[in-house]
Amino acid sequence: MAIDLYTWGTPNGKKVSIMLEEVALPYTVHPINITKDEQFSPDFLAIAPNNKIPAIVDSDTGVTMMESGAILFYLAEKTGMLMPTANDERYRAIEWRMWQMGGFGPQLGQAHHFHHFNPGKSDYAEDRFLKETQRLYRVLDKHLSVRPYMAGTTYSIADVATWPWAARFAWHGADLNAFPNVKRWYLELAERPAVQKGYAVPTAQDIPMP
Numbered sequence: 001m002a003i004d005l006y007t008w009g010t011p012n013g014k015k016v017s018i019m020l021e022e023v024a025l026p027y028t029v030h031p032i033n034i035t036k037d038e039q040f041s042p043d044f045l046a047i048a049p050n051n052k053i054p055a056i057v058d059s060d061t062g063v064t065m066m067e068s069g070a071i072l073f074y075l076a077e078k079t080g081m082l083m084p085t086a087n088d089e090r091y092r093a094i095e096w097r098m099w100q101m102g103g104f105g106p107q108l109g110q111a112h113h114f115h116h117f118n119p120g121k122s123d124y125a126e127d128r129f130l131k132e133t134q135r136l137y138r139v140l141d142k143h144l145s146v147r148p149y150m151a152g153t154t155y156s157i158a159d160v161a162t163w164p165w166a167a168r169f170a171w172h173g174a175d176l177n178a179f180p181n182v183k184r185w186y187l188e189l190a191e192r193p194a195v196q197k198g199y200a201v202p203t204a205q206d207i208p209m210p
Helices: 011-022 042-047 068-079 087-117 123-143 157-166 180-190 193-199
Strands: 003-007 027-031 055-058 063-066
Touching: 003 011, 011 027, 011 068, 011 087, 011 157, 011 193, 042 055, 055 068, 063 068, 068 087, 068 157, 087 123, 087 157, 123 180, 157 180, 180 193
Parallel strands: 003 027
Antiparallel strands: 003 055, 055 063
16 A cells, blocks of 8 residues: 655655655655646646645545645654654644745745745745745754754654755745754755655756755
8 A cells, every 4th residue: 555645846745755754654646747737737626625735635534634734744753753742842843844835835935936946027026935935044044053954853744845945046046054053954954865855846956955
C-alpha cells in the first residue's frame, strides 16, 4: 500500500515529498503540471477541491487530503514521527508551522510573483514584499540563534515546512550570508538524504547553495 502524491516542483509540493522521505512511507508521484493548468482538471478537482497542489490519497486509510500544512500534520500523526512529544517542543512545532503557513510561505510567494516573475510591474509591491521577506528572515534568524531547530532541540514538521521556501532564497532576494543562523540551519538540513531525495520530486533538481 502506498500514498499517492499529486504534486509539482513548488516549495509547498516539496514539503510533502520531503516529509514522505523523512518518515519512509512508500509513495507514488503523480506530477500535476501547474504551468499547463493541469490542476484545474476534473480528476484533480475531485481530489483537491481548491485546485492547488499538493494533495495525497492514502490507500491504507482511504483519506484524501489537500493543503500542505494539513498533510504534514496527517503524516506526522500517521507515523508518530517529526512531531515532538514533549509539550513545550510540540507547541513550538505547531506554532512555527503556523508561522510558515501564515507568513514565510505567503509573503515569500508574493515576493516571487513581483520580484522574480514580474519585475518592473509594480515598484510598490516589489518593495513591500522584499522588505517583509527580510523581516521574516530576521525573525527566523533570531529564533535559530538559541536553538538548533525551529521547535527547539528536535527536527520537526516546522523545519520540513519552512526549508523548501528558504531554498528559493535567490528568487526572493535573500542573502543567507546576512542571516548566519538561518544559513547554518539551511545547510545542515540540505545534507539530509531525505531532504535531497524529496527536493528532487517530481523532477530531478539540485539544492541551491548560498
